[in-house]
Amino acid sequence: MIILNGKETAKIITDEIAELVKKRKKEGKKIPHLAAILVGNDGGSITYINNKLKACEACGFESTLMRFDDSVKESIILNKIQTLNEDDNVDGFIVQLPLPKHIDETKVILSIDPIKDVDGFHPMNIGKMTLNLPSFVSATPSGIIELIRRYKIDTKGKNCVIIGRSNIVGMPLSILLSQNKEFGNCTVTLTHSQTKNLKEVCKTADILIAALGQPLFVTKDMIKEGAVVIDVGITRVEDKTKVNGWRLVGDVDFSSVAELTSAITPVPGGVGPMTIASLMMNTLKAMDLKEQ
Numbered sequence: 708m709i710i711l712n713g714k715e716t717a718k719i720i721t722d723e724i725a726e727l728v729k730k731r732k733k734e735g736k737k738i739p740h741l742a743a744i745l746v747g748n749d750g751g752s753i754t755y756i757n758n759k760l761k762a763c764e765a766c767g768f769e770s771t772l773m774r775f776d777d778s779v780k781e782s783i784i785l786n787k788i789q790t791l792n793e794d795d796n797v798d799g800f801i802v803q804l805p806l807p808k809h810i811d812e813t814k815v816i817l818s819i820d821p822i823k824d825v826d827g828f829h830p831m832n833i834g835k836m837t838l839n840l841p842s843f844v845s846a847t848p849s850g851i852i853e854l855i856r857r858y859k860i861d862t863k864g865k866n867c868v869i870i871g872r873s874n875i876v877g878m879p880l881s882i883l884l885s886q887n888k889e890f891g892n893c894t895v896t897l898t899h900s901q902t903k904n905l906k907e908v909c910k911t912a913d914i915l916i917a918a919l920g921q922p923l924f925v926t927k928d929m930i931k932e933g934a935v936v937i938d939v940g941i942t943r944v945e946d947k948t949k950v951n952g953w954r955l956v957g958d959v960d961f962s963s964v965a966e967l968t969s970a971i972t973p974v975p976g977g978v979g980p981m982t983i984a985s986l987m988m989n990t991l992k993a994m995d996l997k998e999q
């Protein structure tokens with residue numbers, strides 16, 4: 708069994724990007740600039756944003772964080788998005804989700820210029836991705852494909868079962884992995900909360916991807932021997948032995964499942980760092996597109 712080390716792989720990608728950026732700087736060219744909008748004080752969102760800003764620094768990118776109070780009006784966020792759409796110095800930007808209930812997430816996503824939509828959430832990007840046209844692919848699915856690519860995992864003709872059909876993880880992954888391209892060509896089953904006989908379906912998987920947000924949901928009896936298991940879940944669970952009182956747990960019961968697999972991602976240190984590395988790759992791409 709091999710551990711699919713997302714942390715190590717993400718570091719390699721970051722170093723590759725940093726090298727490119729250094730070269731651009733030397734040549735007097737613009738360096739990529741990622742901006743982020745954060746609304747409120749949710750602990751998880753603050754951690755995610757901080758990790759993204761740290762990654763920008765490691766890549767040599769410029770970054771700008773714009774923070775707003777929980778009670779901010781929707782119109783203020785929409786105006787800020789418009790400003791970022793028009794700001795030539797900003798190559799790409801993200802609005803950290805979730806947003807407070809009084810702000811319409813769909814409206815927010817639709818107001819982002821698709822050429823700066825480095826999270827790949829805009830319908831224009833999702834549509835292009837679906838048709839296998841050049842687009843921004845949302846960071847978690849593209850990070851998983853990149854991990855598969857870097858570890859040269861054979862996907863052709865494999866049965867892939869994905870648990871969870873969200874617009875940011877399961878749904879795009881099901882499309883990418885079924886497309887006719889390298890590190891695609893899987894026969895994909897996209898399962899969800901209404902799926903019957905989930906255990907039996909999972910047992911058919913050569914590649915099992917868990918993205919449902921239920922800690923330790925995937926157990927040994929759901930795994931086909933030799934399967935590749937990718938754990939997207941990240942949930943904070945109480946842990947009094949930790950200084951902060953919590954720890955991160957994945958959707959897969961790693962301790963019992965790992966021995967049955969041929970390859971598996973850990974949590975933390977698996978998909979999470981790859982998601983951030985993908986966002987950096989998308990930002991670099993946004994700058995390239997602007998220069999074309």
Ligand code: NAD
Nearest residue numbers: 847871872873876899900918919920939940941978979982
């Ligand atoms: P979501 O809540 O939007 O979607 C969850 C999906 O799981 C839904 O489609 C639902 O139908 C399905 N589901 C829920 N319970 C189920 C069950 N018992 N059986 C089968 N399907 C079930 O979640 P999301 O935004 O896709 O996130 C999923 C998990 O991945 C969360 O833990 C989240 O924190 C994590 N996540 C991690 C990263 C990362 O970078 N590692 C990025 C995004 C999300």
